[in-house]
Amino acid sequence: xxxxxxxxxxxxxxxxxxxxxxxxxxxxxxxxxxxxxxxxxxxxxxxxxxxxxxxxxxxxxxxxxxxxxxxxxxxxxxxxxxxxxxxxxxxxxxxxxxxxxxxxxxxxxxxxxxxxxxxxxxxxxxxxxxxxxxxxxxxxxxxxxxxxxxxxxxxxxxxxxxxxxxxxx
Numbered sequence: 289x290x291x292x293x294x295x296x297x298x299x300x301x302x303x304x305x306x307x308x309x310x311x312x313x314x315x316x317x318x319x320x321x322x323x324x325x326x327x328x329x330x331x332x333x334x335x336x337x338x339x340x341x342x343x344x345x346x347x348x349x350x351x352x353x354x355x356x357x358x359x360x361x362x363x364x365x366x367x368x369x370x371x372x373x374x375x376x377x378x379x380x381x382x383x384x385x386x387x388x389x390x391x392x393x394x395x396x397x398x399x400x401x402x403x404x405x406x407x408x409x410x411x412x413x414x415x416x417x418x419x420x421x422x423x424x425x426x427x428x429x430x431x432x433x434x435x436x437x438x439x440x441x442x443x444x445x446x447x448x449x450x451x452x453x454x455x456x457x
Contacts, residue, residue, distance in 0.1 A: 289425060290317045291362045296369040298322025298349040300330040300393050304410055305366055307342040308417045316425065323373050325349035330393050336406040340414070355379075362424070366413070367391060383424075387416050 291309060295302040302320040310318045326349045334345045356375060361382040365374055366389055374384075389412055395405035422428050 289315070290358075290360050291319070291364065292355055292358075292360050293318065293320040294322065294352055294363065294365045294374060295320075295367040296322055296324050296373075297326040297393075298351075299326035299328065300333045301366045301389050301391065301409065301413060303329050303333055303344050303347050303349075304337055304413045305364070305387075305417050306347065307337050307344040308414050309421060311342050312418070312421045313425070319350075319355060320347070321350045321352040321355055323352055323369065323375075325351050332393070332402070332406050333410075336403070336410050339407075340410070364420070385420075385424075387420065389413055389416075 293302045293305045293309070298321050302322065306318050306320040309316060329344060329347050329349060334343075337344050352375060355377075357378045359380045360377070362385060363374075363377065363381050363383075364385045364387055366387055368388060389409050390405075392402070392406040392409040395402045419430060422430055
């Protein structure tokens with residue numbers, strides 16, 4: 289299974305998605321790239337991911353052109369810019385998906401607000417890639433929420449996390 293995650297700078301959202309998806313299953317080949325890659329991974333993204341035990345400090349932003357002639361089971365864009373300017377792949381692509389997120393690196397305000405935005409987006413990425421992993425890769429139904437709420441409610445997120453814990457023991 290090969291998955292490519294794309295955004296514009298390949299310094300924040302795609303790197304977080306890469307980190308989460310790889311942490312769910314070490315057997316998946318996960319790569320990330322950008323249409324206009326930054327010089328390095330966003331330091332705040334590295335810091336926020338370390339809070340949840342995932343180290344993306346060794347990741348390097350890579351231009352999407354590096355991957356165009358390769359075969360992918362999934363190509364996932366995580367920002368509107370990459371979705372709109374995603375180049376044509378000459379290699380086989382099984383499925384192309386867009387799972388969009390706000391760019392926390394554009395947050396302005398107090399340091400506390402900016403940190404909160406990075407955490408909010410990180411958690412949204414974690415939940416979206418957990419859903420992707422369960423439904424697309426494992427081909428399983430999402431667990432029902434005991435509160436009767438949507439999959440995005442706080443209790444269902446706990447159920448997803450519990451699901452991951454018990455399925456990897």
